[in-house]
Amino acid sequence: MALLLGFLLLLELGWDTSALGPLSSTKGSDVLEFELPARNYETKDSYKAGPIGVLFKMVHVFLRVVQPNAFPEDILRKILQKKFDFSTEYEKIIYYEIGIIICVVLGLLFVFLMPLVGFCFGLCRCCNKCGGEMHQRQKKNGTFLRKYFTVSLLVICIFISVGIIYGFVANHHLRTQIEKTRELADSNFKDLRTLLNGTPEQINYVLSQYATTKKKAFSDLDNIKSLLGGGIHEQLRPKVMPVLDDIKAMAEAIKETKEALLNVNNTLKELKKSTAQLNTSLSDVKRNVEQSLSDPMCSVPPVATTCNSIQMSLSQLDDNTNLGQLPSLDQQIDNINHVLQTDLSSLVQQGYKSFNDIPEMVQNQTTDIISDIKSTLNSLGSDIENIGEQIPIQDKLSNFMGYINDTETYVHQNLPTLEEYDSFRWLGGLVVCSLLTLMVVFYYLGLMCGMCGYDRRATPTRRGCVSNTGGIFLMVGVGVSFLFCWILMAIVVLTFVIGGNMEKLVCEPYKNRKLFQILDTPYLLNENWKYYLSGMVFNNPDINLTFEQVYSDCKENKGIYTTLKLENSYNISGYLNFQEHAENINNDFKNLNVSIDNVVLLDEAGRRNLMDFSSSGVDTIDYNVYLAEMGKAPTKVNLLSFANDLEAKAEHLPQGSLKQSLKSNAQTIRTIHRGQVIPLEQSMSTIYQSIKELQHKSSGLGVKVVNILSSLDSAQDFLKTRISSVIVEESKKYGNMIAGYFERYLQWVRISITEQIAACKPVATALDSAVDVFLCSYIIDPLNLFWFGIGKATIFLLPAIIFAVKLAKYYRRMDSEDVYDDILYC
Numbered sequence: 001m002a003l004l005l006g007f008l009l010l011l012e013l014g015w016d017t018s019a020l021g022p023l024s025s026t027k028g029s030d031v032l033e034f035e036l037p038a039r040n041y042e043t044k045d046s047y048k049a050g051p052i053g054v055l056f057k058m059v060h061v062f063l064r065v066v067q068p069n070a071f072p073e074d075i076l077r078k079i080l081q082k083k084f085d086f087s088t089e090y091e092k093i094i095y096y097e098i099g100i101i102i103c104v105v106l107g108l109l110f111v112f113l114m115p116l117v118g119f120c121f122g123l124c125r126c127c128n129k130c131g132g133e134m135h136q137r138q139k140k141n142g143t144f145l146r147k148y149f150t151v152s153l154l155v156i157c158i159f160i161s162v163g164i165i166y167g168f169v170a171n172h173h174l175r176t177q178i179e180k181t182r183e184l185a186d187s188n189f190k191d192l193r194t195l196l197n198g199t200p201e202q203i204n205y206v207l208s209q210y211a212t213t214k215k216k217a218f219s220d221l222d223n224i225k226s227l228l229g230g231g232i233h234e235q236l237r238p239k240v241m242p243v244l245d246d247i248k249a250m251a252e253a254i255k256e257t258k259e260a261l262l263n264v265n266n267t268l269k270e271l272k273k274s275t276a277q278l279n280t281s282l283s284d285v286k287r288n289v290e291q292s293l294s295d296p297m298c299s300v301p302p303v304a305t306t307c308n309s310i311q312m313s314l315s316q317l318d319d320n321t322n323l324g325q326l327p328s329l330d331q332q333i334d335n336i337n338h339v340l341q342t343d344l345s346s347l348v349q350q351g352y353k354s355f356n357d358i359p360e361m362v363q364n365q366t367t368d369i370i371s372d373i374k375s376t377l378n379s380l381g382s383d384i385e386n387i388g389e390q391i392p393i394q395d396k397l398s399n400f401m402g403y404i405n406d407t408e409t410y411v412h413q414n415l416p417t418l419e420e421y422d423s424f425r426w427l428g429g430l431v432v433c434s435l436l437t438l439m440v441v442f443y444y445l446g447l448m449c450g451m452c453g454y455d456r457r458a459t460p461t462r463r464g465c466v467s468n469t470g471g472i473f474l475m476v477g478v479g480v481s482f483l484f485c486w487i488l489m490a491i492v493v494l495t496f497v498i499g500g501n502m503e504k505l506v507c508e509p510y511k512n513r514k515l516f517q518i519l520d521t522p523y524l525l526n527e528n529w530k531y532y533l534s535g536m537v538f539n540n541p542d543i544n545l546t547f548e549q550v551y552s553d554c555k556e557n558k559g560i561y562t563t564l565k566l567e568n569s570y571n572i573s574g575y576l577n578f579q580e581h582a583e584n585i586n587n588d589f590k591n592l593n594v595s596i597d598n599v600v601l602l603d604e605a606g607r608r609n610l611m612d613f614s615s616s617g618v619d620t621i622d623y624n625v626y627l628a629e630m631g632k633a634p635t636k637v638n639l640l641s642f643a644n645d646l647e648a649k650a651e652h653l654p655q656g657s658l659k660q661s662l663k664s665n666a667q668t669i670r671t672i673h674r675g676q677v678i679p680l681e682q683s684m685s686t687i688y689q690s691i692k693e694l695q696h697k698s699s700g701l702g703v704k705v706v707n708i709l710s711s712l713d714s715a716q717d718f719l720k721t722r723i724s725s726v727i728v729e730e731s732k733k734y735g736n737m738i739a740g741y742f743e744r745y746l747q748w749v750r751i752s753i754t755e756q757i758a759a760c761k762p763v764a765t766a767l768d769s770a771v772d773v774f775l776c777s778y779i780i781d782p783l784n785l786f787w788f789g790i791g792k793a794t795i796f797l798l799p800a801i802i803f804a805v806k807l808a809k810y811y812r813r814m815d816s817e818d819v820y821d822d823i824l825y826c
Contacts, residue, residue: 110486163789163793228362231734260694288661350603355599506780
């Protein structure tokens with residue numbers, strides 16, 4: 001009890017040193033993790049007896065059979081309250097102890113009757129009665145009786161031997177466990193010291209973690225540019241960045257449009273020149289062919305037909321395009337050049353910079369507020385750091401450490417006495433087991449000598465020395481049994497009464513916690529207190545604080561605060577109230593005045609530039625006319641086919657200048673195709689694709705510009721109207737994140753103090769070690785096994801005596817025997 005009260009005062013000091021409070025805030029994304037260093041204790045929280053535990057359980061079963069009644073709670077309550085009247089209520093005790101009483105009565109009868117029976121039996125045998133006459137009458141079933149008595153005595157001796165083994169094992173186990181008592185006590189005292197010494201260390205550790213929390217908060221305060229400014233920037237980004245990206249893309253589109261227009265316009269001029277050259281070349285070829293066809297041979301009928309055919313095909317040898325009618329793109333190019341006089345890309349970059357400078361603006365405008373918050377946290381930290389020095393924890397703990405030292409000194413001073421007494425007890429138990437061993441050895445020797453030396457052909461008066469010795473051993477065993485069995489039974493009765501009642505009244509109710517329920521009975525230990533423990537701890541007996549609850553909580557390694565319900569004396573939530581500081585921090589962030597009104601995404605020059613591009617006429621060009629012309633073939637006929645056909649027709653002409661002239665013109669046409677038509681086709685194909693791309697880019701240009709300007713106006717309006725609410729929202733989140741670190745810390749402090757600091761498992765373990773381990777497992781269980789084994793062996797001495805006396809007649813050498821002439825002795 002004094003130890004528990006010591007923990008109470010220790011926790012009182014802990015509350016004073018932990019007077020911090022919770023912050024009402026949401027946690028930041030980066031959560032600090034705290035963990036109280038674990039304490040390692042030497043003493044195991046459970047005890048296992050090992051293989052001998054099976055024998056202990058067997059004794060427990062026997063006791064439950066002998067004593068099946070429930071734990072006498074009412075009787076014990078009345079005894080503790082001194083209200084039990086034995087003269088009128090003794091029947092309740094008798095009813096509860098009826099099983100033990102019956103066993104004790106039987107044992108006492110054994111104690112009183114066995115010496116008397118032994119005395120009478122000795123006198124009877126001295127008078128040659130009760131088997132004392134050295135004469136054996138012959139019986140037809142004599143062989144069967146001898147075998148029956150032998151087997152029965154052997155079985156009984158085996159049972160007696162088992163009981164003796166139980167006695168030896170229990171006696172040795174008890175001595176061994178008593179020798180371990182010092183180690184058990186030392187480990188428990190060490191664990192209690194660890195608990196007491198570790199408690200202030202745990203409190204100091206908890207308080208020191210404030211520095212870690214403050215360091216993290218300061219780091220985030222210094223990083224306000226990316227945390228708060230970045231948060232505001234990210235909130236605005238989805239609305240602003242798409243507009244700036246569209247304007248940037250439009251600036252690139254203007255440059256690309258200029259390049260495309262110049263490319264198309266220049267290529268178009270080149271195509272016109274190439275077409276004119278092609279047309280001149282075709283005209284020259286056509287004229288040369290016509291001159292060749294004026295040859296006189298064309299008038300000759302067979303040749304005339306071919307010449308006429310060639311003459312008619314010359315109309316196909318001509319230019320197929322009309323590029324000259326295509327208008328020039330110089331005006332649109334001039335318009336684009338005018339648009340490009342304003343550097344829209346530079347203006348967009350200024351918008352990007354203005355928007356991306358928001359975090360920097362936030363940092364520059366919050367310097368004073370951050371400084372104030374740091375000052376608040378520093379002052380609080382200084383107070384916390386000084387608390388541990390202001391409270392003399394070690395002075396208070398020295399009293400309880402002294403109590404433990406005194407108790408340990410007392411235990412160590414008395415342990416040698418206990419060990420000395422146990423050595424006497426061990427010697428007595430050894431003597432008891434040795435006496436029983438001596439008895440059963442006589443019986444074993446008698447059985448061995450009798451069975452080995454028995455000769456079925458020998459008459460009772462002629463039995464051998466070995467057989468006769470066996471009978472003597474049996475009778476010696478009977479005599480020793482009569483001499484000492486009553487003493488053994490007296491020891492059994494005494495140890496049975498002590499061990500049985502201790503098991504049923506102390507050990508068993510301790511394990512099922514009935515004893516604690518008895519102690520928790522209202523007004524039991526103090527007639528003026530409803531709950532004795534709360535009256536001792538709080539001087540308030542109305543608080544529901546029970547021994548069973550305290551023991552259970554300590555077994556679960558809960559803290560003293562929860563175990564002793566110290567919230568009735570020290571409300572941890574009240575001492576950990578940090579609301580005032582939280583409100584100051586939150587108010588600082590609520591009053592955060594960040595001005596971001598000067599963010600301009602695109603100025604008027606940029607807007608005009610976009611409008612000028614929209615009205616540049618690029619989207620009004622008739623691209624279909626250009627595409628139609630560029631899609632045509634350069635010539636009306638395929639020149640290669642025409643040249644091949646011309647050459648084929650020339651082959652049908654007779655040899656001469658006409659034939660050679662036509663072949664030469666065919667070759668010229670091929671040269672024109674290779675040198676002029678093919679490059680012209682390639683250029684026309686390239687410009688066709690360029691015109692298609694230009695048409696695609698300029699399609700809906702006015703609508704695109706209008707949409708961009710509309711989005712720009714919307715984004716700029718959003719910055720003007722909503723940026724203040726975004727700043728407030730992000731400032732609140734940022735403030736909650738900073739405050740969340742301290743809330744997390746204070747929650748951990750609360751949990752540590754209520755559930756972890758001064759976890760009282762060593763107290764429960766020490767109590768278990770004293771009662772369940774030392775008293776019940778070390779002493780009572782071996783004691784019960786001792787009387788169980790010795791009692792079993794002593795009880796079986798009764799039938800052993802009877803069968804030994806009966807069997808001795810068949811082994812001892814008789815003085816006389818029955819003689820029958822007509823019967824052969826077997």
